[in-house]
Amino acid sequence: MFDGLHDIDWASMEHAYGSAGEVPALLWALRSPDPEERRKALDRFYGAVHHQGSVYPPTAASLPFLLELAADGATPERAVVVALLVSIGRASLDLGFEDDGTEIEYYPPTGCGQAVAFLRERGGEFVELARDPDPDVRLAAIGGLGLFLDDADRAAEVLRERLAAEHGLAAHLGILEAAATLALRQPSVSPQVTRWLAGLARDAEQGPVTRLAALVQRARCAPDEIGADVVPSAVGLLRETVRAIPVRRIPPSASRPAAPSDGVAPQILAAFEDLDRHTRVSAPTTALLRTFHEALGDRVPERSAVLAAQMSSPDPGSCLDAIRMSGELMRTWRGDHTRLVLLVADQLTTADHEVAAEAAVVLATCHPIATPAREALATHIDAQRAAHGPDVWAASDARLRRSHQEAVRALARLGDARALPSLLAALDNDVDAWRAVEVAGQLPQSADQLVPRLGEHLRRVDLSQQCNEMSANAILSALSTLGDPAVVPVVADTLDAAVRHEQHGVTRSALMTLSAFGPAATGALGTIRSLTGATVRRVRPAAVAALWAVGGDLAEVMPLLLDLLADHITFHIGDAADLLGEIGPPASAALPRLRDLLTHDYEWVRVHCAAALWEIAGPAEASAALDALLQAMTKNPATANHVLTCLDHMGPLAAPALPLLREQLAQPRRGGRFQSIENDEELQRVAHTLIARLA
Incomplete structure (x- = not known):
C-alpha cells in the first residue's frame, strides 16, 4: 500500500497553509478504521490540500495514492475518496485549461496539468469504479467518465449501460450530466450523445426527472440551439416531477441566538x-x-x-x-x-x-x-x-x-x-x-419616532470594543439619511470616542454624518479641524468635507483640498475632486491640477476629476471632461453611474455620448457600480432620460 509515498519530498511543496509535509499522514488517516480520524483527515485535506477547490502541486502528487485507496475494497468510505478524486480533476480542468484545451501557465505553478494528465492516463479505472458493487462508489465515480476517459466512444457506451442498470434518481442525474460533459469535452462524440439525450427527453418510458435531466443536458450542450418548444416541455416535465419526488419538510437549521455572543458582531454571525x-x-x-x-x-x-x-x-x-x-x-x-x-x-x-x-x-x-x-x-x-x-x-x-x-x-x-x-x-x-x-434610514417620514431611539442606541455603543464598529456605522448612516440635527451632540460625542479608541471607520462615519447636518454641527468644528491632518486613510478627506459642510470657509478648505489632490492615494484624490465639484466655480484654483489628473493611469481618478472640471469650469472644459468620461466608461463600465451623473449635468453638450448610452442599454446583463440592481436601475433610468433629451 502506498508504494513510493515517502520517496516524495512533501515538505518541499506547499498547500494553502504552508508545508505539505502532513499529506502522507492525511492519506494514511483516510484508511483508518476510526470514523472520527477519517473525518478530520478529509476535512483537513479539503481545507488545506484542496482548499476551496484549489489544486496545488501536493494535491496532484496525492492522486496516485487516492486512486489506490479508491480501488482497495478494504478502504472504509471509498465513495468519499472517489468524490475527492473527481473534485480535484474537475477543478484542475476548470482552473488549469482554456476552453480550447490549452493549459494556462501560472507562476508559481499549480498542479492542474499534472493532475489532469494523471487522471486521463488512468481514466479507464473510473469505468470499473462506475460498475463497483457499492452504489455510493458508483455514484461518486460517474462524473469521472465524462471528465477523464479519453476513449469517448467507450465512455458514451458505459454511460448508456449505467443508465439502464441504475434506478436511483441521483444516479440518473449524474449519468446524464456526465454525458453532457463528455459531449462538450470530446466534440467527436457530441452528435451521438446529443441524439441520445434528445431521445431520452422524448421517451415516455423514462421517468419525468430523467426526461427533464436529458432535456436540460441537451440544452447545456448547445444553448444556441434551444428551440421554442424546450421551455414548455421543461415546464410540463417539472409539473410531472411532483408525483416522482416525495414532499419533504425542510430540515431545521441551528437556531441563532437573539443577541451576539463571544464578542463577535451580530452582523458577522448573521453573514455566516x-x-x-x-x-x-x-x-x-x-x-x-x-x-x-x-x-x-x-x-x-x-x-x-x-x-x-x-x-x-x-x-x-x-x-x-x-x-x-x-x-x-x-x-x-x-x-x-x-x-x-x-x-x-x-x-x-x-x-x-x-x-x-x-x-x-x-x-x-x-x-x-x-x-x-x-x-x-x-x-x-x-x-x-x-x-x-x-x-x-x-x-x-x-x-x-x-x-x-x-x-x-x-x-x-x-x-x-x-x-x-x-x-x-x-x-x-x-x-x-x-x-x-x-x-x-429608508423611512424619513418617521424620523420623529426613529431618531430619538437611534440616538439612544448610538449613545450606548461601547467603542472600546472593536466588534461594535459595524453597529455604530449603521446607526450613523441611518441618522445621516434621516437628517434630524437634534442628534448632533451624540454624534459629536461618538466622534470623540471613536478618535479616542482609534476606531477609524467610525471616525469617518461620524464625520460624514456631521457633514449631512451642515452648519447645525458647528459645535464639533474643533474636533473636525483636528482631523484634517489625520494620516489614517480616508479619515482626512472626510474631515475636510465636514469642515466645508459645517464651517463653509473656502479659504480654510481650499489648501487642504489641493493637498489631497496631490496625494498618491487614489481614494483621497477622488474624494477631493468630488468636494471641489460640489463647491463649483469658487474652486477654480484647482483647475490646473484637475486638468493634469485627466491623464492619470487610473480611470476612477479621471472620472472624478473630469466631473469636477465640468462643475467648476462648465462649457469651457466640456470637451476635455467629456473625452475623459467616455474613455473611462468604455474601459471600465463600472464607472457608468458616475459618468452618467455628470453627463446629466452637461445638457446638450453631452450629445457625443449617445452611442455609448445606447450601447449600455443594449446590454442584457446588469451594469453600473458593482453591477448591483440598485445601481443598474438608476443607470437605466438616467440613460433613458439622457437619450430622450439628446436624441
Missing part, C-alpha cells in the same frame, strides 16, 4: 448563517435546474416561466431553491421582472416560515423593482402581528422570527411606514435591533 443557508440545496433537482437557467442565459421570460413552475411545487425545498434562483435572475439580468416579483411575493403566504423568509429576503435585495410586492408584504406582516402579537419581531420560534423580520425589512426598503411598528419594537426591546437599524 446566510452563507451557510445559501450553500444548502433543499431539492434533488436544484443543481439540474441551475444548469438549465445557465443555459437559458438572458432569456428572462422563459426563465421566469420555469421559475413559476418550480415555485408551484408542493415541496417546500423546491420552492425555497426556486425563490433563491429568482433573486439571482433579477439581480443579474435586466428585463421586466414584475411577474417574477409577484410570484415571489405569493410565497409569503406559505405555512413554511423558512420559505416565507426567503421570499422576503429576495424582495428586500431586489427592492428597486419590488414595488408590486408592497401590499403582499404589508398583509403578511399584519397577519403575523395579529396571529402572534405585537412582539412577533422577537418571537421565540427562530423561523417565525426570521420570517417576520425579513418581511419588515423588505417593506421598509420600499419606504413603507407600515414597517414602523415592528422597527420601533425592535429598537425599544433591543432584540435584533441592528436589523432594524439597517433599514431605519
Whole structure:
C-alpha cells in the first residue's frame, strides 16, 4: 500500500497553509478504521490540500495514492475518496485549461496539468469504479467518465449501460450530466450523445426527472440551439416531477441566538448563517435546474416561466431553491421582472416560515423593482402581528422570527411606514435591533419616532470594543439619511470616542454624518479641524468635507483640498475632486491640477476629476471632461453611474455620448457600480432620460 509515498519530498511543496509535509499522514488517516480520524483527515485535506477547490502541486502528487485507496475494497468510505478524486480533476480542468484545451501557465505553478494528465492516463479505472458493487462508489465515480476517459466512444457506451442498470434518481442525474460533459469535452462524440439525450427527453418510458435531466443536458450542450418548444416541455416535465419526488419538510437549521455572543458582531454571525443557508440545496433537482437557467442565459421570460413552475411545487425545498434562483435572475439580468416579483411575493403566504423568509429576503435585495410586492408584504406582516402579537419581531420560534423580520425589512426598503411598528419594537426591546437599524434610514417620514431611539442606541455603543464598529456605522448612516440635527451632540460625542479608541471607520462615519447636518454641527468644528491632518486613510478627506459642510470657509478648505489632490492615494484624490465639484466655480484654483489628473493611469481618478472640471469650469472644459468620461466608461463600465451623473449635468453638450448610452442599454446583463440592481436601475433610468433629451 502506498508504494513510493515517502520517496516524495512533501515538505518541499506547499498547500494553502504552508508545508505539505502532513499529506502522507492525511492519506494514511483516510484508511483508518476510526470514523472520527477519517473525518478530520478529509476535512483537513479539503481545507488545506484542496482548499476551496484549489489544486496545488501536493494535491496532484496525492492522486496516485487516492486512486489506490479508491480501488482497495478494504478502504472504509471509498465513495468519499472517489468524490475527492473527481473534485480535484474537475477543478484542475476548470482552473488549469482554456476552453480550447490549452493549459494556462501560472507562476508559481499549480498542479492542474499534472493532475489532469494523471487522471486521463488512468481514466479507464473510473469505468470499473462506475460498475463497483457499492452504489455510493458508483455514484461518486460517474462524473469521472465524462471528465477523464479519453476513449469517448467507450465512455458514451458505459454511460448508456449505467443508465439502464441504475434506478436511483441521483444516479440518473449524474449519468446524464456526465454525458453532457463528455459531449462538450470530446466534440467527436457530441452528435451521438446529443441524439441520445434528445431521445431520452422524448421517451415516455423514462421517468419525468430523467426526461427533464436529458432535456436540460441537451440544452447545456448547445444553448444556441434551444428551440421554442424546450421551455414548455421543461415546464410540463417539472409539473410531472411532483408525483416522482416525495414532499419533504425542510430540515431545521441551528437556531441563532437573539443577541451576539463571544464578542463577535451580530452582523458577522448573521453573514455566516446566510452563507451557510445559501450553500444548502433543499431539492434533488436544484443543481439540474441551475444548469438549465445557465443555459437559458438572458432569456428572462422563459426563465421566469420555469421559475413559476418550480415555485408551484408542493415541496417546500423546491420552492425555497426556486425563490433563491429568482433573486439571482433579477439581480443579474435586466428585463421586466414584475411577474417574477409577484410570484415571489405569493410565497409569503406559505405555512413554511423558512420559505416565507426567503421570499422576503429576495424582495428586500431586489427592492428597486419590488414595488408590486408592497401590499403582499404589508398583509403578511399584519397577519403575523395579529396571529402572534405585537412582539412577533422577537418571537421565540427562530423561523417565525426570521420570517417576520425579513418581511419588515423588505417593506421598509420600499419606504413603507407600515414597517414602523415592528422597527420601533425592535429598537425599544433591543432584540435584533441592528436589523432594524439597517433599514431605519429608508423611512424619513418617521424620523420623529426613529431618531430619538437611534440616538439612544448610538449613545450606548461601547467603542472600546472593536466588534461594535459595524453597529455604530449603521446607526450613523441611518441618522445621516434621516437628517434630524437634534442628534448632533451624540454624534459629536461618538466622534470623540471613536478618535479616542482609534476606531477609524467610525471616525469617518461620524464625520460624514456631521457633514449631512451642515452648519447645525458647528459645535464639533474643533474636533473636525483636528482631523484634517489625520494620516489614517480616508479619515482626512472626510474631515475636510465636514469642515466645508459645517464651517463653509473656502479659504480654510481650499489648501487642504489641493493637498489631497496631490496625494498618491487614489481614494483621497477622488474624494477631493468630488468636494471641489460640489463647491463649483469658487474652486477654480484647482483647475490646473484637475486638468493634469485627466491623464492619470487610473480611470476612477479621471472620472472624478473630469466631473469636477465640468462643475467648476462648465462649457469651457466640456470637451476635455467629456473625452475623459467616455474613455473611462468604455474601459471600465463600472464607472457608468458616475459618468452618467455628470453627463446629466452637461445638457446638450453631452450629445457625443449617445452611442455609448445606447450601447449600455443594449446590454442584457446588469451594469453600473458593482453591477448591483440598485445601481443598474438608476443607470437605466438616467440613460433613458439622457437619450430622450439628446436624441
